[in-house]
Amino acid sequence: MERTRPIVYGKGLRPLSIATVVAMAVSLSLVFFYAPLEAEQGFLQKIFYLHVPLAIVALCGFVLGGLLAIQHLRTRDPRWDMRSYVVIHMSLIFAVGTLITGSIWAKGSWGHWWVWSEPTLVSFLIVFLLYATYQPLRFAIEDPERQSRYASVFAITAGAFVPMNFIAVRLSTAYLHPRVLGSTSNLPGPMALTFVVSLAAISLLFATLCKYELTAKHTRAQIRALRRRLAGESAAAPPRARSAAPSLQHVTAMSARATGSSAP
Amino acid sequence: MLAAALAEVPALPLHTAGKYVAGAYIVLFALVLIYVAIMAIRLSRIERDLGELLSMSENAAPDGAPPSTAHAGSQDPERESAPA
């Protein structure tokens, strides 16, 4: 007896978004009303509570994209590829946010919009350049199954590259300047608390946006499937335009099989 | 160590630093709002599609036969270029 309960990606989206709003509000309040001014950089240091969590979440997102891709290659279930795609996409956006906030911080601290002496920024630039090829790679392969497979290989390679890249870049800048921007060690109590809450808030934001994106994609796929069904079996399925996004052609409106849990 | 760092990194006075901090937080805000806007466009497209599908199913229901494929095909938003 198969269960035919359809997968609902949007389940849990509401409590997650509420948690995100609460966490962000608390974190912003802590940043601006609770955390003490830092001795060296003064008010400018407050960017730290935005820039570093963005960086950490983006990096974890890239690695997570690689792990999801491993699952895809192991199970060949297109849903894993969809999750990997969304997570990498979102991490890329967060990486752009990291670069922009880091650049603003550098301008305020050093007077230059870019500094080579900050290993986090430099590593992010390299990682950004790498993952910016993810979408073009997908778009250049037309066959959906091969596209997913090659994209997963890329995601795993790139996911392994991210930590190695960080180590290598940090080694290369170690002897140039003392790190000023991104140090997270030796934070005094109130600052540490603010940092942890900010990290939680940005992580929740990431999770919410990913879930949002997955729900939207899944809804689109279900609408397409419904349209095919209503147009009748005899009608040829209209050819999907070439796209970089993984297709969810296995989805049908009524008989999507549940995997025992409702989506991510 | 602190003195050496202070000598290298001129801390901005509050009224100047405030602009940078605000700028950084505005960037985050803008990114999230852009995403909200993209989602809004998608949502309206989904609503339009569902309206079409509803009318298609109403056409199908009375006579039990699927509606003409020409009707269905011409309204397919998935086709991003004219059918060959």
Next chain:
Amino acid sequence: MSGVHAPPRAPQTVRPARPPRLWPTVRALLRKELLVELRTLESVPGMSLFAVATFVLFHFALNRSSVEGDLAAGILWVTLLFAAILGVNRLFVADAEQGGFDGFLLAPVDRSAMFVSKVLTLLAFLVVLELVAVPAFALLLLGSPLPPALPGLLATLALGDVGVAVIGTLVAAMAVRTRARDLLGPLLALPLFVPIVIGGARATSPLLVAVHPGTPAIRWLLTLGLYDLLFGLIAYALFDFLLED
């Protein structure tokens, strides 16, 4: 005794044919690759010429007659990498265009053999490239004597070459059957090469100094070695997924 069958012979056990082991397959494939290259001379002369031409360009671009230290190491490594990319672009083209993939997939061999043979092929190309490019560099641009720097330089180049070969093979396989293969290959490869450049250039730069040349720091050689090992394993594990069709 007529009418009685002889006792039946012990049934011959039919062993399932075991695919040939890895190394004989790799040797055969490697021989094929090198023979093809020797006959067509598609990759290596082009790569070597490119490197020498790039040195000339650098002379004019930097407006210098001789370089040392960091600058020398940087020019050498960047030039080698760009020349390597030329080889990477061509690595799988013949297989993709002339059905080499299908032929290989039909053969009862260990699929990893293709990966290993291609890596060794690219490695061979890189070695020949360096046999031309490094003396050319010493002749045209290098401001410090080459022979004392050679042992450290060769060690660093060896480690870097392995990394370039591994990543180049993986990236070439990913890019060859896409639409924009000549563009995607370099775009994918260059960020992945960054740690190799970091390790290689940092290790080489104390060698290329006229006064008091040093030795490559172990830290950079370790970085290169670790990177080679990690990506060698990853590429070996993932390559099969690129082949199936």
